[in-house]
Amino acid sequence: MLRMVVLRLLAMIPLVFLVATGVFFLGQLSDVDPAENIVGPNATEEQVAAVRAELGLDRPALEQYADWLSGAVRGDLGESLYTKADVTTSLTQALPITLSLTFGGLLVGLALGVPSGIWSALRAGRAGDRAVSLLATVGQAVPGFWLGLLLIIAFAIRLPWFPAVGYVPPGESLTGWLHCLVLPSVSLGLIAAAAISRQTRSSMIGVLQQEYVRTALSKGLSKRRVVVKHALKNAAVPVVTVVSFQVTTLLGGSIVIERLFAMPGLGALAINAVVRRDPDVIQGIVVLTVIVIVLVNVLLDLSYAWLNPKVRSL
């Protein structure tokens, strides 16, 4: 088990390297010149060149790359060309916000998606099932930021229950933190819930037809026990797969939601960096997200092992 984790973590290194390298050299192809952005539209050719030299942007690409890479392995991801802020520091400040949102969204997604999927599967083909399936179908077509907008209108403006924008760190006020996370988490999570519900329903339907479910019934167990103990654990494997996709989607989706709720997470960093092309910041964000996603997937692999004893004994 431990070996598997270590192997997975080691396998992460080439992937992160590949992605970082890809992003770096793609950036070199860009015709957006940060130096021009910095000196402004009225600058002369010489001024631009001077800034470029000062920033080290005139060096050969390979040299810049080697420079970045040697810093990166030591945890130094460079600095912003514009604000001179240290990228590693900015990221460590922004990441908790994004992760809170992602996790909140996942929580909402699981809390709604799994029970509704089970409920739906148990009455497959009947009216209740069709209603849930319809909701899930509509849910998958809703853009998250629109949902967030509607939630702001309903629960921050019409009914002033939650803050419309802003972020309160948990260190400052724990309740304030939870309070400000509710609306963004729900707008992220409802869409995840739709996908999770659909998957739970279909794998539950598959499992309910398995022979061991009939065996469990033949033992005289209650329906609840048959469903919760015997069926659910087996139905969970494909659901976990969908959850791992959802983590990726939620992490991406939180960029938009952060923007909507004016939260200073990775999304805010990313959008500013993209508009004016701030290579170190972008690279840092991409590398960090890949690492987070790989870690989440390692965790999920561990849960596969718990769910499926065959994997464990390999």
Add this chain to the structure above:
Amino acid sequence: MSEVKVPAAAVSGRSGSRLLSRLVQQRATLFWAAVVLLVVLAALLSPLLSPHDPLKGNIREGLLGPSADHWLGTDKLGRDVLSRLLYGARVALLAGLEAVGIAALIGIPLGLLVGYLGGWPDRIAMRIVEGVMSVPFLVLAIALISVLGPGLTKSMAVVGVVYAMTLLRLTRGQALAAREELYVDGVRVAGAGDRRILFRHILPNITPPLIVQVTLMIAGAIIAEATLSFLGLGVQAGQASWGSMLSDAQASIRESFFLALPPGLAILLTVLAFNQVGDGLRDLFAREAKGGSLGVNPVHHESGSGQPPPPGLVAADPLLRVRDLTVSFPQPGAGRVTVVQGVSLDVAKGEILGLVGESGSGKSVTAMSLLGLVPDPGRVAASAVELDGRELTGLSFEELRKVRGGAIGVVFQEPIASLNPAYTVGDQVAEVLREHEGLSRAQARARVVELFEQVHIPEPDKRIRDYPHQFSGGMAQRVMIAMALACRPRLLVADEPTTALDVTVQGQVLDLLLELRAETGMSILLITHDLGVVADVADRVAVMYAGQIVEGGPTEDVFRRPAHPYTEGLLASLPRNVRRAGRLPSIPGVVPPPSAWPVGCHFADRCPYARPQCLETPVELSARGDDRATRCVRAGELTLAGVGDVPAAGEPLPPAAGRPVVKADPPLISTRIEKRP
């Protein structure tokens, strides 16, 4: 080239018209396709349909509510919302087409290529795809947009590149599969001709999933466009896009919430329509299995004919008494079909009753219905199901629960599939004890070890910690038997308990059942298609055909002098008789489906003795002698061939017999020895 038959054209022609007729049945898909069409028309005709210029507005007429002039009101800058919405459809669809077009142009040819080449180009391509797909879509899009710079065309090109990865993977998988297939068929894959075959072979396979995927991708791209425009990375500021309209709506959210509705609903409806069309197409190509829900159904009480069944099916001191058991299922277009018709039988205390028939005869459904385990839409009714004098009909699921696993134990056909792969076998056996007898964890564990010893599982205290996949079929069946025996049932229902096992293991499991019967005095209802198994262990036999019992009586009598042509046919296909006759007689044909059962004798279309009178009226079970029953109008006149003189089986066991009679005496028909050389 001529050596490979590519029937694709012919097949697609036929399946094409079938798909079309199925499409017509899918009203919902047609409806959503019409919605898609409307959006497309709105986009195409937006310059004609728009009442105002989408880009210009009078700032003094800002934030107006809906009116005759501005159906959907105006935004902060006084621009007409309806006009912007219509132009937004244009942007959305163009963006969707651009992204999906790029995805298809890159993904499909590359997928075909790497799938065709295989080897290292394939491995490298798949590594890259894996890397790209491990980054969240939006993060990746943003990283790439930072390279290209913002702007709708560039952004959607980026989305297209990301989507291309999905199409690449899909196409590559299909290409690989097709290539394998051709290799298996022994075709060289070289030269231009063969390559053409390869692609002609792949395309029909890959088109359906691609169509589905592309439709769903358009929906995804429309959301991506709206998202990027909302973030300011898509359309130019001021331009009409559903995403940028929502961004404007957010800016004036405190003054007017209405502005958030039209663009959001437009996105929702369009995306939903594309998704629904995609799902509908997927259903067209492959239908999802219906079903689900738990297979539980109580036995309803219905008064029957009141006539006692003929001898041969009744016992003097019955443990189980079943009267007029009927099971029916709804069938689309045919109302209900009855799959078990008026089954009445007894199982005496300590007796083994063999219930025999081919698959489709209704024997398993009969057994499952007694326990309320018939799958959901089915309906079970009987005038009586008595277990040891207790009436089971009319009991609810909860009341029947105490019987299942308590007084009645069940063993199924596929032991490994019947055990839950996610829990240890010890846990699964202990569960019955904890449920019915309220034992503590430790008590249950000790009892499980005892049970494992009783069914001769070696090293029981070790094996209770193993999972089902660590067991052989025979050992797993012993676990199932231990589970069924846990609460000392009076009746064991064994549904094809040996069918899935090796021949040698079959004999051991049957021996175990006989041994346990001798130890515990329980009765066994043994369901099987294998007359050899019946001959080995059953005291009495009931033969089922097409939902009815057609013959019943003591095993030995029935085997020597069958009274029903169907039993004769079954006996004739036994291995020993086959050898004697030197040919392989099996009854021609199969059991007809329930909806095709005739009013008269169900066996008529396969019966060598059939006469016109057989089909006229329903054939009733009638007595033959004082311990036999048969359902044949010609029973009196026919002399049917049975099995030759052989010693009897199923005699009462000597009380302390460690090994059952079957082992000691030559059996009536030993399947264990003769089934396979």
